[in-house]
Amino acid sequence: MTSLRKLGSSDLQVFPLALGGNVFGWTADEAQSFAVLDAYVAAGGNFLDTADAYSAWIPGNEGGESETVIGKWLAARSNRSDIVVATKVGAHPAYKGLSAATIKAAAEESLRRLGTDHIDLYYTHFDDETVPVEEIITALDQLVKDGKVREIAASNISPERLQASLDFSEREGLARYVALQPHYNLVSRDTYEGELQETAARAGLAAVPYFALASGFLTGKYRPGASVESARAEKAGQYLASERGQKVLAALDKVAKERGAEVATVALSWLAARPTVAAPIASARTVEQVPALVAMADLQLTEQELAELTEASA
Numbered sequence: 001m002t003s004l005r006k007l008g009s010s011d012l013q014v015f016p017l018a019l020g021g022n023v024f025g026w027t028a029d030e031a032q033s034f035a036v037l038d039a040y041v042a043a044g045g046n047f048l049d050t051a052d053a054y055s056a057w058i059p060g061n062e063g064g065e066s067e068t069v070i071g072k073w074l075a076a077r078s079n080r081s082d083i084v085v086a087t088k089v090g091a092h093p094a095y096k097g098l099s100a101a102t103i104k105a106a107a108e109e110s111l112r113r114l115g116t117d118h119i120d121l122y123y124t125h126f127d128d129e130t131v132p133v134e135e136i137i138t139a140l141d142q143l144v145k146d147g148k149v150r151e152i153a154a155s156n157i158s159p160e161r162l163q164a165s166l167d168f169s170e171r172e173g174l175a176r177y178v179a180l181q182p183h184y185n186l187v188s189r190d191t192y193e194g195e196l197q198e199t200a201a202r203a204g205l206a207a208v209p210y211f212a213l214a215s216g217f218l219t220g221k222y223r224p225g226a227s228v229e230s231a232r233a234e235k236a237g238q239y240l241a242s243e244r245g246q247k248v249l250a251a252l253d254k255v256a257k258e259r260g261a262e263v264a265t266v267a268l269s270w271l272a273a274r275p276t277v278a279a280p281i282a283s284a285r286t287v288e289q290v291p292a293l294v295a296m297a298d299l300q301l302t303e304q305e306l307a308e309l310t311e312a313s314a
Helices: 030-042 065-077 100-114 133-145 159-172 195-203 214-219 233-240 243-259 263-272 287-298 303-312
Strands: 018-020 047-049 084-089 119-124 149-155 177-181
Touching: 018 030, 030 065, 030 287, 065 084, 065 100, 084 100, 100 119, 100 133, 119 133, 119 177, 133 149, 133 159, 159 177, 159 195, 177 195, 214 233, 214 243, 214 263, 233 243, 243 263, 243 303, 263 287, 263 303
Parallel strands: 018 047, 047 084, 084 119, 119 149, 149 177
Antiparallel strands: none
């Protein structure tokens, strides 16, 4: 059994791969979503990542579809106490931004859709610089005091605002961020490495990177001349056109072949071994995609392999 990782300074213990919920209610219908969730949990997984805004970008959707699917699944499986549920606030069309009133109202809606009395990890989805960090932290702290949220976290935030938030929490003795969700993967390193990563490391925050597989590019299914049916094919195709993208694929292919592993598994294992990273996030639309993701928990790359991948992605 894969050992769980402690999430930063929190008491949360999580599987080293978070299952992304962005596809639930979008490219995966309810039955498919349930099957993917079941397969992930059967492999030892316990960490679900969603947001109140998923999937408001689809015509006819209003946001909250993913939370609703997860809520129905939790109810059907009666396993709420075994699962670490992470969701986010700030990007739902009806609850945009991070004013105290918005955070409070959006949290109630998320709880309702998830069919639960508490959220384990609650992220600010996108920082809202029109709102002072003091107001944001105070609102989040109130949710923790009320027992509606266990731990708080941030995503898409500048190092300066992150540090200011942490300082305010410390000064006032309020709930403090325990995790950070940055955009980070083998073909996108400057989106996290540097000041943001240093701030997280100093504060003992756990990083839970999104786009861990670069919109599917790091699964290895995008190749010169190959056409892929996917809602995200265009984005992944851009990486293929870059020199770095090709170098990274070549290095991944080499390691994957030597280790008898899938390309995606190797890419996730590299990410999980990076400083501060607790659990990358990756999503699966079908049950067939789950094994390559969860296999990263059991693949220890050697120092040499890690170095080769790091060099290829520089």
